[in-house]
Amino acid sequence: MKFEDLPSDIVDRILMSIPDFTTLSAALLTSKAHVYNVYQAHPKSVFHAVAYNITGPAIRQALCVAKMAEEAEALYDEESDDSDEQATVIVELLSDDEQVIEKLLSDKNVTSVLRKNAKIVNKLEDLFSRRNKDRTSTKTALTEAESKRFHRGIYRLWALVLFQEHNYGDTLEEKITDYLENLSLSEILEIDRVRDFFDDTRLWLNLACHDSPTEPSQFIPCPNGLLSAIEELDIIRFIEEYSINPPQKVFNSLSKTLITRHQLDDKKRAEQRAKAIIDNVEGPNDICHRCNAVKGLQLWGPTNWDLLRGHLELKNVFLGYLRTNPIERAAFRQYVFDNYHPLRGVGHQFSDFIEQCFDTDAENTENWDKTKWHCLDCVHIFLKQRAWKWWYQQKQEQPGYQAVDDCWYGYNCRTQTHKWAHAQKLNHLCVPTRGDPHPDEQAAA
Ligand SMILES: [Zn+2]
Numbered sequence: 001m002k003f004e005d006l007p008s009d010i011v012d013r014i015l016m017s018i019p020d021f022t023t024l025s026a027a028l029l030t031s032k033a034h035v036y037n038v039y040q041a042h043p044k045s046v047f048h049a050v051a052y053n054i055t056g057p058a059i060r061q062a063l064c065v066a067k068m069a070e071e072a073e074a075l076y077d078e079e080s081d082d083s084d085e086q087a088t089v090i091v092e093l094l095s096d097d098e099q100v101i102e103k104l105l106s107d108k109n110v111t112s113v114l115r116k117n118a119k120i121v122n123k124l125e126d127l128f129s130r131r132n133k134d135r136t137s138t139k140t141a142l143t144e145a146e147s148k149r150f151h152r153g154i155y156r157l158w159a160l161v162l163f164q165e166h167n168y169g170d171t172l173e174e175k176i177t178d179y180l181e182n183l184s185l186s187e188i189l190e191i192d193r194v195r196d197f198f199d200d201t202r203l204w205l206n207l208a209c210h211d212s213p214t215e216p217s218q219f220i221p222c223p224n225g226l227l228s229a230i231e232e233l234d235i236i237r238f239i240e241e242y243s244i245n246p247p248q249k250v251f252n253s254l255s256k257t258l259i260t261r262h263q264l265d266d267k268k269r270a271e272q273r274a275k276a277i278i279d280n281v282e283g284p285n286d287i288c289h290r291c292n293a294v295k296g297l298q299l300w301g302p303t304n305w306d307l308l309r310g311h312l313e314l315k316n317v318f319l320g321y322l323r324t325n326p327i328e329r330a331a332f333r334q335y336v337f338d339n340y341h342p343l344r345g346v347g348h349q350f351s352d353f354i355e356q357c358f359d360t361d362a363e364n365t366e367n368w369d370k371t372k373w374h375c376l377d378c379v380h381i382f383l384k385q386r387a388w389k390w391w392y393q394q395k396q397e398q399p400g401y402q403a404v405d406d407c408w409y410g411y412n413c414r415t416q417t418h419k420w421a422h423a424q425k426l427n428h429l430c431v432p433t434r435g436d437p438h439p440d441e442q443a444a445a
């Protein structure tokens, strides 16, 4: 079949999947009679499809961020601090003018930034979806409408943060408030929902980068910085890079608008925010296979074991006093926790660790089914039963491993926590023949 003979609906599909406007123009020129006629039947939907292919569902908001980044660079080049010029960008892109949008989308510099940003936002959408919509899917399960709201919220937050970063002066907070005044309550709540997701992710990162809670790190407001911190698990570097100036004025304006203009107190704000992006959660009443507690999204299984990384403290992984044995702690941490990239897909040490614990010697422990879902409390019980056995096995398989005698007090030995030489000389990854359990475990028993 010749191209000219293709039915119009196929040509239409082809036009809709074109990646950019330069290619679209070229396609229209190739066959004036056929392709152009198909295009002319509904140019608007083709325009929107191509724009969507470049930016994702929130076309105007994505453009606003790309344009602001470009303007900011230009301002730096000119060493000017003309804040009015920046102020216009946010306002300008509120326009629905397709010609303005097409002109911007035809600019190669802008589209390359757009594509880079879209990749970042899509990856964060996958994470948002797994934590807030469907824990069983590693790719986004958001509906078209939910996805659009997520994109709109994240790009608007991004734009506001950039706006604060590159503008100074006493009226800045007013300008941000003015911008928010133009949005509906549901649109403001979308921004607030994404801010809250970033805050959750900050807490996740905090534990994921350390093996016990530390001083809460600062908020990372820019999606690019946040994603890099997740991928590199190096929160400190990204805080330095992206949070020199926490976007306090953006947060103040958000709170002020929601409290004063929309009269939402903290409780109502949280309730409405929770529904701002997601319409329906998958399996909200799903129960823990072991204890039957209704936990929904707070259940852990094969598709989200990797995310457990930011929910586990070492004290809930290692039995007895092993958690404070400096030698075991450092070696285990390095082996399991370091160099792990939850979104980049390389280095699966952490989920491998969880999965292999299911296959580890089950003598004297419960039966655990790795295909089932468990709540965090039950995950703690599971790991306390299995993690030290798994770790002992891994150590024994290391090249150059030299066996040492078991300490009589095994994992309940207190000396291992403060006497380095003792911790090194004897093995503590073994069942105690005497001694008392750790007070935490005594209380739980
Ligand atoms: Zn449970």
Ligand SMILES: [Zn+2]
Binding pocket: 407, 408, 409, 410, 413, 414, 415, 416, 422, 426, 428
């Ligand atoms: Zn000992």
